[in-house]
Amino acid sequence: xxxxxxxxxxxxxxxxxxxxxxxxxxxxxxxxxxxxxxxxxxxxxxxxxxxxxxxxxxxxxxxxxxxxxxxxxxxxxxxxxxxxxxxxxxxxxxxxxxxxxxxxxxxxxxxxxxxxxxxxxxxxxxxxxxxxxxxxxxxxxxxxxxxxxxxxxxxxxxxxxxxxxxxxxxxxxxxxxxxxxxxxxxxxxxxxxxxxxxxxxxxxxxxxxxxxxxxxxxxxxxxxxxxxxxxxxxxxxxxxxxxxxxxxxxxxxxxxxxxxxxxxxxxxxxxxxxxxxxxxxxxxxxxxxxxxxxxxxxxxxxxxxxxxxxxxxxxxxxxxxxxxxxxxxxxxxxxxxxxxxxxxxxxxxxxxxxxxxxxxxxxxxxxxxxxxxxxxxxxxxxxxxxxxxxxxxxxxxxxxxxxxxxxxxxxxxxxxxxxxxxxxxxxxxxxxxxxxxxxxxxxxxxxxxxxxxxxxxxxxxxxxxxxxxxxxxxxxxxxxxxxxxxxxxxxxxxxxxxxxxxxxxxxxxxxxxxxxxxxxxxxxxxxxxxxxxxxxxxxxxxxxxxxxxxxxxxxxxxxxxxxxxxxxxxxxxxxxxxxxxxxxxxxxxxxxxxxxxxxxxxxxxxxxxxxxxxxxxxxxxxxxxxxxxxxxxxxxxxxxxxxxxxxxxxxxxxxxxxxxxxxxxxxxxxxxxxxxxxxxxxxxxxxxxxxxxxxxxxxxxxxxxxxxxxxxxxxxxxxxxxxxxxxxxxxxxxxxxxxxxxxxxxxxxxxxxxxxxxxxxxxxxxxxxxxxxxxxxxxxxxxxxxxxxxxxxxxxxxx
Amino acid sequence: xxxxxxxxxxxxxxxxxxxxxxxxxxxxxxxxxxxxxxxxxxxxxxxxxxxxxxxxxxxxxxxxxxxxxxxxxxxxxxxxxxxxxxxxxxxxxxxxxxxxxxxxxxxxxxxxxxxxxxxxxxxxxxxxxxxxxxxxxxxxxxxxxxxxxxxxxxxxxxxxxxxxxxxxx
Numbered sequence: 001x002x003x004x005x006x007x008x009x010x011x012x013x014x015x016x017x018x019x020x021x022x023x024x025x026x027x028x029x030x031x032x033x034x035x036x037x038x039x040x041x042x043x044x045x046x047x048x049x050x051x052x053x054x055x056x057x058x059x060x061x062x063x064x065x066x067x068x069x070x071x072x073x074x075x076x077x078x079x080x081x082x083x084x085x086x087x088x089x090x091x092x093x094x095x096x097x098x099x100x101x102x103x104x105x106x107x108x109x110x111x112x113x114x115x116x117x118x119x120x121x122x123x124x125x126x127x128x129x130x131x132x133x134x135x136x137x138x139x140x141x142x143x144x145x146x147x148x149x150x151x152x153x154x155x156x157x158x159x160x161x162x163x164x165x166x167x168x169x170x171x172x173x174x175x176x177x178x179x180x181x182x183x184x185x186x187x188x189x190x191x192x193x194x195x196x197x198x199x200x201x202x203x204x205x206x207x208x209x210x211x212x213x214x215x216x217x218x219x220x221x222x223x224x225x226x227x228x229x230x231x232x233x234x235x236x237x238x239x240x241x242x243x244x245x246x247x248x249x250x251x252x253x254x255x256x257x258x259x260x261x262x263x264x265x266x267x268x269x270x271x272x273x274x275x276x277x278x279x280x281x282x283x284x285x286x287x288x289x290x291x292x293x294x295x296x297x298x299x300x301x302x303x304x305x306x307x308x309x310x311x312x313x314x315x316x317x318x319x320x321x322x323x324x325x326x327x328x329x330x331x332x333x334x335x336x337x338x339x340x341x342x343x344x345x346x347x348x349x350x351x352x353x354x355x356x357x358x359x360x361x362x363x364x365x366x367x368x369x370x371x372x373x374x375x376x377x378x379x380x381x382x383x384x385x386x387x388x389x390x391x392x393x394x395x396x397x398x399x400x401x402x403x404x405x406x407x408x409x410x411x412x413x414x415x416x417x418x419x420x421x422x423x424x425x426x427x428x429x430x431x432x433x434x435x436x437x438x439x440x441x442x443x444x445x446x447x448x449x450x451x452x453x454x455x456x457x458x459x460x461x462x463x464x465x466x467x468x469x470x471x472x473x474x475x476x477x478x479x480x481x482x483x484x485x486x487x488x489x490x491x492x493x494x495x496x497x498x499x500x501x502x503x504x505x506x507x508x509x510x511x512x513x514x515x516x517x518x519x520x521x522x523x524x525x526x527x528x529x530x531x532x533x534x535x536x537x538x539x540x541x542x543x544x545x546x547x548x549x550x551x552x553x554x555x556x557x558x559x560x561x562x563x564x565x566x567x568x569x570x571x572x573x574x575x576x577x578x579x580x581x582x583x584x585x586x587x588x589x590x591x592x593x594x595x596x597x598x599x600x601x602x603x604x605x606x607x608x609x610x611x612x613x614x615x616x617x618x619x620x621x622x623x624x625x626x627x628x629x630x631x632x633x634x635x636x637x638x639x640x641x642x643x644x645x646x647x648x649x650x651x652x653x654x655x656x657x658x659x660x661x662x663x664x665x666x667x668x669x670x671x672x673x674x675x676x677x678x679x680x681x682x683x684x685x686x687x688x689x690x691x692x693x694x695x696x697x698x699x700x701x702x703x704x705x706x707x708x709x710x711x712x713x714x715x716x717x718x719x720x721x722x723x724x725x726x727x728x729x730x731x732x733x734x735x736x737x738x739x740x741x742x743x744x745x746x747x748x749x750x751x752x753x754x755x756x757x758x759x760x761x762x763x764x765x766x767x768x769x770x771x772x773x774x775x776x777x778x779x780x781x782x783x784x785x786x787x788x789x790x791x792x793x794x795x796x797x798x799x
Numbered sequence: 800x801x802x803x804x805x806x807x808x809x810x811x812x813x814x815x816x817x818x819x820x821x822x823x824x825x826x827x828x829x830x831x832x833x834x835x836x837x838x839x840x841x842x843x844x845x846x847x848x849x850x851x852x853x854x855x856x857x858x859x860x861x862x863x864x865x866x867x868x869x870x871x872x873x874x875x876x877x878x879x880x881x882x883x884x885x886x887x888x889x890x891x892x893x894x895x896x897x898x899x900x901x902x903x904x905x906x907x908x909x910x911x912x913x914x915x916x917x918x919x920x921x922x923x924x925x926x927x928x929x930x931x932x933x934x935x936x937x938x939x940x941x942x943x944x945x946x947x948x949x950x951x952x953x954x955x956x957x958x959x960x961x962x963x964x965x966x967x968x
């Protein structure tokens with residue numbers, strides 16, 4: 001075919017442009033010329049023009065003015081123009097454009113054209129960009145072509161039918177009979193198309209699936225022919241006869257044999273034959289083997305065959321080709337649940353893949369390794385996993401840390417090992433651990449009473465080396481606060497003790513307090529730890545007093561509040577200080593059901609899809625709040641020490657949590673206080689601007705459901721009308737807005753508008769809501785957006 | 800298959816075939832991001848990657864990257880074979896095909912692709928048949944008089960089939 005000279009000249013001109021600006025100039029000139037040509041009457045160069053335009057379009061420049069020209073060219077009697085016209089249609093028109101409907105008639109005519117290459121163009125275009133309406137219109141034509149035409153057209157019609165079924169599911173019924181008869185064809189192209197069509201039909205409709213089950217013997221026959229036949233030059237690829245068709249048939253057999261004994265039996269022998277006879281030195285052979293393995297694992301195959309399949313995967317794991325290893329691990333992941341022991345045999349290779357250079361392979365290896373951890377191999381596996389963590393790519397860190405924690409949680413051989421492991425993770429990847437790690441670790445430490453000395457020594461050393469990892473620093477501060485006396489005693493059995501003085505310890509805590517790297521939460525931990533030490537050390541109590549009083553005027557409200565309370569503890573309630581700051585009782589694991597009324601515990605969920613088992617403790621412990629709790633016990637009317645409601649809506653929830661966790665006996669004592677503490681759906685202002693205020697209150701309806709009430713009021717001097725609220729939430733959350741009470745806000749807050757929004761958060765993701773407020777006031781329209789990240793009564797982070 | 804992209808090592812698009820309906824803006828965005836992701840990968844890395852919610856299979860032939868996005872249940876290895884088959888077809892047609900051939904004859908590259916894949920699936924598994932169909936269609940295009948019938952058995956002069964520029968891997 002002779003090249004299009006005008007097209008090639010233009011391409012050359014564009015490529016010789018040296019700068020982006022120059023290129024744009026050339027293209028603008030060319031586009032102007034093309035547009036002029038389009039307007040002219042029919043000349044010989046129409047196809048060249050459109051081709052030029054398509055090239056320009058591929059470079060990224062706008063080419064929509066060519067759409068109508070495509071439509072015209074498709075209708076042309078000349079094959080050269082039709083060809084480029086259809087190509088243009090596939091590139092410029094998609095089903096969303098209105099112009100695409102205009103070509104439906106042309107396609108219809110061309111489908112019945114006498115020349116098969118014209119028919120082919122029409123079929124190709126329909127299969128590429130046919131919209132649902134076009135498909136409905138032309139489906140009978142396609143069915144006709146499926147039955148009565150030559151094999152060249154039949155194979156194309158079959159794939160066109162596939163596209164139609166994907167667009168309009170109901171039309172599957174129309175093609176089923178024709179598809180059945182196509183299986184008898186000899187032409188590989190037609191067979192391939194037929195198998196693809198049948199796969200599509202069976203996947204969409206279970207009844208069709210039932211009917212096609214009868215074809216299993218025919219399919220087995222065809223496969224046998226392919227596998228056992230001699231060399232066929234036309235379809236051979238590296239010794240495999242028509243691998244594309246083989247893979248398709250295997251896939252269809254998989255669908256037909258799934259959950260069906262009879263069909264699975266019929267294909268057993270064949271699958272064994274394919275698995276053993278296929279040459280696996282080249283990729284193409286491995287492709288067929290891979291499909292075979294997938295099929296064997298998905299149908300009701302006999303155990304011998306399953307073992308064969310898993311062994312093939314094992315061989316893949318040892319293959320030099322990285323692609324094959326990746327494939328093997330993906331497949332093993334699918335069966336690790338059901339054939340666990342079989343996969344365990346290959347654990348060594350899988351763990352080796354953790355050290356692979358490729359990030360995709362690493363990811364797969366990590367998933368599999370985590371799935372293979374069991375009580376018997378926990379120690380060795382953890383060693384490997386921790387090694388992996390130190391060199392792990394950033395995007396996998398969060399996933400690895402949570403996986404490691406889960407594994408440690410389930411199979412820890414000893415408490416000391418468990419604590420060591422968590423500490424190791426915190427030091428290597430502390431920045432990527434989840435928020436719940438800190439309370440979990442604290443709870444673990446309190447439970448391991450013999451290890452307090454060991455733990456505090458280790459943590460103190462860690463603190464001295466590095467204070468940038470917030471989670472580690474928080475735990476370290478907490479431990480030093482609790483067990484500082486053990487640290488100062490200077491003796492420890494399990495590890496080398498440090499010789500520290502009280503000043504050293506206080507220095508360490510003060511460094512944390514003052515460092516710009518410490519987050520406000522961490523500083524809170526440090527301050528409370530300092531306070532607690534006042535009862536555990538003997539000489540430097542004055543130093544603590546001065547620290548605490550300095551922070552009484554800190555800008556951070558939380559720190560300031562704590563410091564003021566501690567100050568009061570020093571001044572007015574010194575006689576109680578020792579009792580208040582004494583050692584914490586052992587913390588019980590909080591099970592989700594064990595809360596007071598509302599399941600606040602479940603509300604505190606993490607963003608990542610947690611593989612955590614049920615009953616994972618969600619402790620929101622703050623020693624300060626614990627202190628306040630105990631103070632409530634001791635005296636009912638300490639106003640200065642009551643947690644002021646202004647600290648935020650998080651507090652009522654926290655108090656309830658701590659009440660239930662700090663031992664069952666405290667619950668009873670606090671029983672009387674509960675109703676007061678359960679603040680009735682606190683209302684929080686979320687938006688305030690130009691006199692319009694929006695407040696939010698929410699109520700949990702169920703484990704995942706939540707009703708949010710938005711109340712708007714207007715404090716300006718003029719009325720507001722057409723007040724509307726729109727809300728958006730993260731993807732997995734379902735939102736249902738009820739009708740608002742009204743849409744006008746009279747001036748000076750004389751009446752309010754309320755609107756209820758029902759949310760359902762089945763995946764328990766971190767709940768956020770973006771609300772758009774629009775209204776008109778004094779003739780002009782206003783619009784604003786506000787993002788709500790925290791909901792009263794729901795905690796986003798656990799502290 | 801959802802789409803196929805061919806791009807050079809500098810990130811210039813040489814061919815794009817979309818089998819899913821997306822707006823122009825979305826297509827541009829996907830192309831830009833995917834090209835960046837693939838070009839950032841080192842030479843010995845795996846040919847498969849998970850990107851957004853699709854599986855991407857790519858292979859580099861000389862200076863061109865062939866990149867396909869397939870559905871989650873599709874066989875990645877056979878997709879590699881499909882890519883290889885397409886390159887073989889181009890090679891047979893152009894005779895030792897190189898990137899310049901595809902640039903200056905992009906519409907032919909599309910015609911060949913459309914004769915091999917239809918609606919995202921392979922339509923003809925025999926290399927010989929695909930090439931024959933293209934040759935016949937080309938002949939048809941040459942004839943100005945559209946009514947002329949094609950003669951059975953007309954073959955174009957044999958293309959030289961040495962190992963091509965594209966096959967230097």
